Amino acid sequence: MPFQSKSKIVFLLCLLVFVFSACQQTPKNDKSSNKTNNKQEQLSKKTTSQPSSVNNKQLNTANKLIASVGDEAIAKVDFKKIYSVHCIACHGPKGNMSIAGSKALTKSKLDLASIVAQVYHGKGTMVAYKGTLSDAEIVAVSKYVKELQQ
Numbered sequence: 001m002p003f004q005s006k007s008k009i010v011f012l013l014c015l016l017v018f019v020f021s022a023c024q025q026t027p028k029n030d031k032s033s034n035k036t037n038n039k040q041e042q043l044s045k046k047t048t049s050q051p052s053s054v055n056n057k058q059l060n061t062a063n064k065l066i067a068s069v070g071d072e073a074i075a076k077v078d079f080k081k082i083y084s085v086h087c088i089a090c091h092g093p094k095g096n097m098s099i100a101g102s103k104a105l106t107k108s109k110l111d112l113a114s115i116v117a118q119v120y121h122g123k124g125t126m127v128a129y130k131g132t133l134s135d136a137e138i139v140a141v142s143k144y145v146k147e148l149q150q
């Protein structure tokens with residue numbers, strides 16, 4: 001009998017500690033989940049307020065890329081070959097097709113930096129070409145896209 005009442009007390013104590021800690025944790029959890037909700041809200045706000053093409057950080061990278069590549073390096077690039085190997089599949093031989101959900105380049109209004117940014121970083125189903133193409137190749141093929149624009 002004394003053993004039983006002792007274990008009852010221990011059980012009750014455990015229960016108390018459990019309830020107490022549970023009560024303390026609930027508001028904490030609420031706070032952190034609120035935080036992540038806020039973060040997610042901020043993120044979605046950010047993405048919706050972004051310009052439709054590329055973000056500023058990507059534009060900065062693109063401008064640096066353009067500045068770092070010399071005219072000579074660009075002149076050496078066979079941009080038509082690069083285009084036909086890497087871009088034709090989705091944009092068509094004259095850049096006027098929208099295959100696989102892509103946009104017709106002839107109708108594009110983007111400036112050179114935005115084009116470089118898009119080719120370098122990719123967007124949507126369009127893959128990023130950094131690592132695949134050299135900086136000079138990316139700038140050269142982007143200049144070609146600029147020529148294709150009507």
Ligand code: HEC
Nearest residue numbers: 086087090101102103108109110115118119123124125126
């Ligand atoms: C796998 C298909 C695919 C390939 C290959 C591809 N693109 Fe794209 N491209 C797309 C898609 C899809 C979009 C639209 C992306 C979006 O806005 O969501 C796009 C958009 C673009 C745009 C932006 C047009 C605008 O006005 O918004 C440019 C510039 C562009 N591509 C250039 C290129 C170049 C240069 C290459 C080759 C180096 C290339 N693309 C290869 C699918 C592709």
